[in-house]
Amino acid sequence: xxxxxxxxxxxxxxxxxxxxxxxxxxxxxxxxxxxxxxxxxxxxxxxxxxxxxxxxxxxxxxxxxxxxxxxxxxxxxxxxxxxxxxxxxxxxxxxxxxxxxxxxxxxxxxxxxxxxxxxxxxxxxxxxxxxxxxxxxxxxxxxxxxxxxxxxxxxxxxxxxxxxxxxxxxxxxxxxxxxxxxxxxxxxxxxxxxxxxxxxxxxxxxxxxxxxxxxxxxxxxxxxxxxxxxxxxxxxxxxxxxxxxxxxxxxxxxxxxxx
Amino acid sequence: xxxxxxxxxxxxxxxxxxxxxxxxxxxxxxxxxxxxxxxxxxxxxxxxxxxxxxxxxxxxxxxxxxxxxxxxxxxxxxxxxxxxxxxxxxxxxxxxxxxxxxxxxxxxxxxxxxxxxxxxxxxxxxxxxxxxxxxxxxxxxxxxxxxxxxxxxxxxxxxxxxxxxxxxxxxxxxxxxxxxxxxxxxxxxxxxxxxxxxxxxxxxxxxxxxxxxxxxxxxxxxxxxxxxxxxxxxxxxxxxxxxxxxxxxxxxxxxxxxxxxxxxxxxxxxxxxxxxxxxxxxxxxxxxxxxxxxxxxxxxxxxxxxxxxxxxxxxxxxxxxxxxxxxxxxxxxxxxxxxxxxxxxxxxxxxxxxxxxxxxxxxxxxxxxxxxxxxxxxxxxxxxxxxxxx
Numbered sequence: 001x002x003x004x005x006x007x008x009x010x011x012x013x014x015x016x017x018x019x020x021x022x023x024x025x026x027x028x029x030x031x032x033x034x035x036x037x038x039x040x041x042x043x044x045x046x047x048x049x050x051x052x053x054x055x056x057x058x059x060x061x062x063x064x065x066x067x068x069x070x071x072x073x074x075x076x077x078x079x080x081x082x083x084x085x086x087x088x089x090x091x092x093x094x095x096x097x098x099x100x101x102x103x104x105x106x107x108x109x110x111x112x113x114x115x116x117x118x119x120x121x122x123x124x125x126x127x128x129x130x131x132x133x134x135x136x137x138x139x140x141x142x143x144x145x146x147x148x149x150x151x152x153x154x155x156x157x158x159x160x161x162x163x164x165x166x167x168x169x170x171x172x173x174x175x176x177x178x179x180x181x182x183x184x185x186x187x188x189x190x191x192x193x194x195x196x197x198x199x200x201x202x203x204x205x206x207x208x209x210x211x212x213x214x215x216x217x218x219x220x221x222x223x224x225x226x227x228x229x230x231x232x233x234x235x236x237x238x239x240x241x242x243x244x245x246x247x248x249x250x251x252x253x254x255x256x257x258x259x
Numbered sequence: 260x261x262x263x264x265x266x267x268x269x270x271x272x273x274x275x276x277x278x279x280x281x282x283x284x285x286x287x288x289x290x291x292x293x294x295x296x297x298x299x300x301x302x303x304x305x306x307x308x309x310x311x312x313x314x315x316x317x318x319x320x321x322x323x324x325x326x327x328x329x330x331x332x333x334x335x336x337x338x339x340x341x342x343x344x345x346x347x348x349x350x351x352x353x354x355x356x357x358x359x360x361x362x363x364x365x366x367x368x369x370x371x372x373x374x375x376x377x378x379x380x381x382x383x384x385x386x387x388x389x390x391x392x393x394x395x396x397x398x399x400x401x402x403x404x405x406x407x408x409x410x411x412x413x414x415x416x417x418x419x420x421x422x423x424x425x426x427x428x429x430x431x432x433x434x435x436x437x438x439x440x441x442x443x444x445x446x447x448x449x450x451x452x453x454x455x456x457x458x459x460x461x462x463x464x465x466x467x468x469x470x471x472x473x474x475x476x477x478x479x480x481x482x483x484x485x486x487x488x489x490x491x492x493x494x495x496x497x498x499x500x501x502x503x504x505x506x507x508x509x510x511x512x513x514x515x516x517x518x519x520x521x522x523x524x525x526x527x528x529x530x531x532x533x534x535x536x537x538x539x540x541x542x543x544x545x546x547x548x549x550x551x552x553x554x555x556x557x558x559x560x561x562x563x564x565x566x567x568x569x570x571x572x573x574x575x576x577x578x579x580x581x582x583x584x585x586x587x588x589x590x591x592x593x594x595x596x597x598x599x600x601x602x603x604x605x606x607x608x609x610x611x612x613x614x615x616x617x618x619x620x621x622x623x624x625x626x627x628x629x630x631x632x633x634x635x636x637x638x639x640x641x642x643x644x645x646x647x648x649x
Contacts, residue, residue, distance in 0.1 A: 061481045064648055083483040091481045095474030101279040102272070113268035114482040116261065158478070 001200055002037040002060065002166055007069030008224075009055055029055040030066075031224035039165070040198035042188060044215035046205060048252055052224040053204035054094050057170050060202075061091045073166055087115065090164035092172055096155035100144040104135065104154045107143060108161050115162035122161060129157040133187060149180035156184075167191065169203035173210060185214055192216075208245045222252040262488045269484070269492025270499075277462045277500055287461065291454030292508045295447055296515030299528070302444075303519040309392060318397060319343045319356070322363040328371070329363065332404045351384045359383040359394035361401070371408070444528055448607035449581050451508050451538065452600060455546045456577050458504025459497055460570060463553035466493040467639065467646075468566035471558075476647040490640040494551055494632075501546035509538045529613065537610045540621060544628035545603045549577070551635025558642045576600065584608070596623040599631060 009030040030052040037043035047053050059066045060073070062082035071078040071085075078085040098107050105126050112122025130136045135153045138146070143154055152172065160167065167188075173181045188203070190196040205211060211218050212232055220228040220235070228235055228251045232244055239247040278284065316336075321343035323330050333340050343360045350356040362380040364370070370377035379401055383394035410420045470476040479489065512530050519528065553570055560566035581604035583595070596602045602624035609616050 058648060063477065063480055063644065083485070086481060086483040089481075091478070093477050093481060095477045097470075097473035097475030097478070099272075099276055099475060100473070101276050106272075106275075110268065110272045111478075111482060113272075114265060114479070114484040116265065116483070155478070 001039050001074050002043075002168075002202055003070070003072045004033060004035050004056065004060065005070040005072075006032050006034050007056065007059055007066040007071060008032060009052075009059060009064065009066050028224060030059070032069075033221055033224065033226050034069075035219040035226060035229055037166075037200050037202045039200045040192055040194070041216040042192055042201045042203070042214055044203060044205060044211040044218045045221060046208075046211050046218050046248065046252075047221035048206055051221045051252070053206075053221060054170055056221070057091070057093070057168055057202075057204055060168060061089065061093065062086050063093075087162070088164055089166045089168055090159040090162065092152075092156050092159045092167075092169045094170045096151065098143040098146070098151060098154055098158075101142060103140050103142050104130075104146075104150075104157070105139040107154055108157050111158045112161040117162060125161055125163065126157065129160060132190070133157055134183065148175040149177065149183075152176060152180065152184070156187075163197070164199075165197070166200045167202070169201070171205055172203055173205065173207065181210075185210075188214060208248055212244050220248065220251045223255065227251050227254065262485050265484045266488040266492040266495070269489055270495040273462070273466055273493050273496030274499060277465065277496060280461070280465070283461050287457050287504065288507070291457045291504055292511050294454065295450040295508055296511050296518075298446060298450060299444070299512065299515050300518050309389075315339075317341055317358065318361065318400065319347070319358045320361040320363060321347065322365065322367075325365050325367040326363045328368065328408075329404055332407065333400065336400065336403075338400070348382070351382065351387055351390055354384075354387045354389075357387075357389035357393065359390050359397050361397055444611055445608065447512070447611065448538075448604050449578075451505070451542065451607065452545070452577060452581065452603060454508040455501050455505045455542055456549060456574060459501035459546060459550045459553055460574070462497040462500045463550055464557045464563055464566045464570065466497060467554050467557040468560040469563050471560070471646055472562045476643070480644060480647045486640045486643050490554075490636055490643065494547075494554060494636050494639070497550040497554060498547040501550050502543050505542040505546050506539060509535045509542065530611075534610050537615065538607055541603050541606045541610075541624070544625050545599065548599060548628035548631035548635070549573075551632040551639075555635040555638040555642075558639045558646050580604070596620060597627060599624070599627055602627065 007030055008028075011027045011029055013026050033052060033056050035043065035045070045053050045056070055064070058064050060071055060078065062078050062085060065079055073085040073088050076085045076088065098104075099110075102110070105123075108126040108129065109119070109122045112125060113119070117125070126139065127136075130139050133153045133156065135150070135157065138150055138154070143151065146154065152175075156169075156172070169188075172184060176184065188201055191199045192201060203210075215232065217231050218229065218235060219226055228238065230238065235251065236242060236244060236247050239250045241247040241250065316338045317340075318333055318338050319341050320329075323340050323342065330340055341358075343362075344350060344356070347356060347360045351360065360382045362382060364377055364379070367377045367379075381394050381397050381401070383390040385391060410423070413420060413423065470479070480486070513532070513535060516528065516530060553573055556569050556573055557566035560569055577600045580598055580600040583598075583601055584591075584604065591605060595605045606616050606620060606624065609620075
């Protein structure tokens with residue numbers, strides 16, 4: 001269960017050149033984003049590039065502190081108790097670098113150790129995750145020559161090593177082909193079911209089809225704000241469209257349309 | 260959660276990661292660990308060739324037939340007189356001839372008898388080092404011959420030779436054999452320091468800037484592992500590598516000694532187990548501090564390449580500070596022990612000179628190293644989170 005209540009985040013403008021530029025304004029990456037992601041559901045964070053999705057998920061992961069608002073994971077405040085909250089989350093972030101000189105198994109087990117797992121438990125978990133993600137053959141290869149899909153699987157397994165109740169994925173299908181995307185979708189559907197652990201899954205994307213095929217509910221963000229939320233059907237109804245892409249454009253780019 | 264356990268996991272992973280980087284490791288091992296012994300061996304063969312020349316007792320003379328008296332004198336000093344080759348000037352210039360050449364003029368004996376001071380040229384090339392050292396020996400020999408001749412003629416006139424030499428000069432060198440050797444082996448501590456530096460450099464950059472470049476730092480900080488555990492684990496791995504290189508390079512001098520070709524150097528270069536351990540007492544804290552400093556420099560950089568450029572400052576500092584002793588001939592000053600790298604160099608030189616050092620001299624450099632380590636590790640821990648988010 002993930003609750004995000006009207007978070008905001010401002011970044012200082014990057015300094016350019018040697019002199020301080022007075023005219024550079026700070027960037028308001030996130031102004032007002034709120035959503036609830038219940039357990040056993042897949043919540044999609046849909047928005048155009050630069051809408052503030054990654055920043056929001058970084059605040060959720062405890063990597064940056066929000067200027068305002070509240071972020072809670074299973075009732076634990078991320079700002080006050082970041083490490084307790086992090087232990088309840090598996091995050092596949094925007095940057096998903098692996099250690100090229102370690103094997104996939106070593107990469108996964110290392111994160112198990114960082115999550116405070118015993119070595120045996122981490123090894124057993126790596127095996128079962130590999131079966132679930134269909135990557136058993138990859139386990140003992142160094143990640144150096146991995147393809148995008150293989151990297152993503154390894155990074156996902158690494159994020160899920162401690163069997164977290166909440167799963168956060170930042171644009172997980174970036175750079176994946178159809179087969180890998182389908183496999184990921186299947187995995188997420190399984191994790192949502194009671195047999196898969198009825199996880200709370202949040203994932204961000206800018207691809208309409210992903211949301212239509214996978215999400216139980218959608219949060220549309222644009223310009224750092226939540227502009228709409230609900231199921232796909234509800235959003236279609238709200239905008240009076242029968243094409244989801246059209247509905248999304250209306251919701252996300254309402255300001256531009258008015259101007 | 261167990262912070263020590265996490266730090267140990269990080270330590271083990273980083274060490275494994277660094278040891279898997281075979282190519283870099285081999286380059287560091289070969290260049291850093293073998294460099295010192297190689298220099299030692301090169302030095303010894305140079306000395307050996309000088310010694311061989313001195314032992315050869317040969318004088319190269321052009322026109323010895325004009326000076327039978329000089330020939331007799333040289334042979335009495337157990338020197339072999341060799342005629343000079345015709346093209347000795349070009350040979351000397353091209354360093355093909357390793358001996359200075361004495362040129363005796365045609366009417367040498369006649370001029371000598373007439374008391375007209377014949378001129379004997381000693382020809383060498385200052386660009387040809389071997390001929391230089393043999394030239395000074397030739398000059399000594401000629402002077403001795405001149406003195407002998409003078410004394411003989413004075414004796415014939417009834418003057419006691421003591422009158423001409425009213426005082427006796429005797430040189431006594433207070434430097435012990437080891438002190439003299441230290442002039443030659445003075446570059447060894449420098450090589451050892453550089454070895455430690457290069458041992459730490461790659462791992463320090465890889466665990467900080469490399470982690471940023473690979474974009475694996477962000478997921479790392481999304482785990483509940485404490486930042487202090489992460490940084491301490493990383494630092495531990497880097498420092499262990501640097502210490503490993505320190506140990507290897509110190510102990511590599513022990514077998515290198517067996518290969519020493521020069522007896523003099525072998526006699527002067529006293530480097531046993533005790534000296535190696537003294538070196539390590541100095542080097543291990545330095546390796547720890549250097550690792551922390553390099554990591555602190557590198558964590559500010561986004562890429563490995565950028566970090567390499569930034570770390571040049573540290574590399575330069577570490578390689579230039581020991582030079583203070585060369586520029587500053589006034590000897591050891593108390594502040595030397597407060598400067599990292601310089602302090603280690605000074606203490607290691609003391610070991611090589613056979614003077615050694617007591618605990619009171621180690622305390623200051625040790626404290627400086629501990630302080631540097633603490634500051635470096637704390638800085639990395641502070642910067643870690645802002646470094647992860649680009």
